[in-house]
Amino acid sequence: MxxxxxxxxxxxxxxxxxxxxxxxxxxxxxxxxxxxxxxxxxxxxxxxxxxxxxxxxxxxxxxxxxxxxxxxxxxxxxxxxxxxxxxxxxxxxxxxxxxxxxxxxxxxxxxxxxxxxxFDGSDTSQVYDLKRQVTKVKQAGGSIEKYYNDLQRLWREIDFRHPNPMVCPIDIQKYNSIIQEDRVYVFLDGLDDRLDKIRSDVLQLQPFPTVEQAYAHVRREDIRQAVMITGAENNSGAVMASKGVNIGKQPL
Known part of the structure; x- marks a missing residue:
C-alpha cells in the first residue's frame, strides 16, 4: 500500500x-x-x-x-x-x-x-490487511525511528478506516486507552533483543504510557547505547594506536 x-x-x-x-x-x-x-x-x-x-x-x-x-x-x-x-x-x-x-x-x-x-473505509478486507501488516513490522536491526514510523503510518491508516465507534466522551477515552495499550505492546514486542531492559522498564511505568511516550523512553536508551558503543570503539582505537607507537619505539 x-x-x-x-x-x-x-x-x-x-x-x-x-x-x-x-x-x-x-x-x-x-x-x-x-x-x-x-x-x-x-x-x-x-x-x-x-x-x-x-x-x-x-x-x-x-x-x-x-x-x-x-x-x-x-x-x-x-x-x-x-x-x-x-x-x-x-x-x-x-x-x-x-x-x-x-x-x-x-x-x-x-x-x-x-x-x-x-471513501472505501468500510472495506473490512483493507482494515484486515493493514492489521496483518502491523504484525509483520519489526525493528530487525534497523533504526528505531524507521520502525516506529512504519508502525505509526499503518496505525493512522487503520484509525482513518476504522474510527473510534464510541459516542460518550468517557467511552471514547476508555476505548482510546485500550487501543494505546495494545499498541505499546506491539511496539515493544517488535524491538531488537538489545533493548530488552528498557522494554521491561516501560512495562513497569505508572501510569501506563502511550505509544508516543513508550517510543520516547526507548529512543533515549537507543541513543545511550549508540553513544556507549561509539565511545568504546574510539577508546579501543586509541589503545591500538598507542600500542603501535610503542612498538615502533622499541630499540633494535
Missing amino acids: EDLTSRMTQVLTQNQTQTHTTNNDSSAAAQIGIKLDGSNYPLWSQIVEMYISGKDKLGYINGDLPQPLSTDPGFRKWRTENAIVKGWLINSMDTSLIGNFIRFPTAKMVWDSIAITY
Whole structure:
C-alpha cells in the first residue's frame, strides 16, 4: 500500500515552498496542490479539509453552517462563501470527474457525495490487511525511528478506516486507552533483543504510557547505547594506536 503519510508530506511541503502572489480566495484552488482522481481520496480529503479549515470555512462542508432562508439577512454572504468553497472542491478534482458533482447546489452536498463515491473505509478486507501488516513490522536491526514510523503510518491508516465507534466522551477515552495499550505492546514486542531492559522498564511505568511516550523512553536508551558503543570503539582505537607507537619505539 502506498505510503499516505509520505505523499501528504510531499504535498504540504510543495504548498509551503510555493510563492503566492495573491491571498485572494479565488486563487485558493490552485494552492491546494492536489487533484482528486478517484484513487487518492484519503489523501485528497485530508489535504482539502485542512486547507478549508485554515480558511475558517469548514462549516460549509461539515454542516456547521447550514443554508439559511433566502429572507435571512446573512443569506447573500452564505451564498457567496458557499460558492467559493464549492469552487475549491470542484477545481481540486480531475476534469473527468467534475461533471459528476458540479450540479450539487451546496459545498456540503459536493463533499458528501465525493465521500460516498470514493471513501472505501468500510472495506473490512483493507482494515484486515493493514492489521496483518502491523504484525509483520519489526525493528530487525534497523533504526528505531524507521520502525516506529512504519508502525505509526499503518496505525493512522487503520484509525482513518476504522474510527473510534464510541459516542460518550468517557467511552471514547476508555476505548482510546485500550487501543494505546495494545499498541505499546506491539511496539515493544517488535524491538531488537538489545533493548530488552528498557522494554521491561516501560512495562513497569505508572501510569501506563502511550505509544508516543513508550517510543520516547526507548529512543533515549537507543541513543545511550549508540553513544556507549561509539565511545568504546574510539577508546579501543586509541589503545591500538598507542600500542603501535610503542612498538615502533622499541630499540633494535
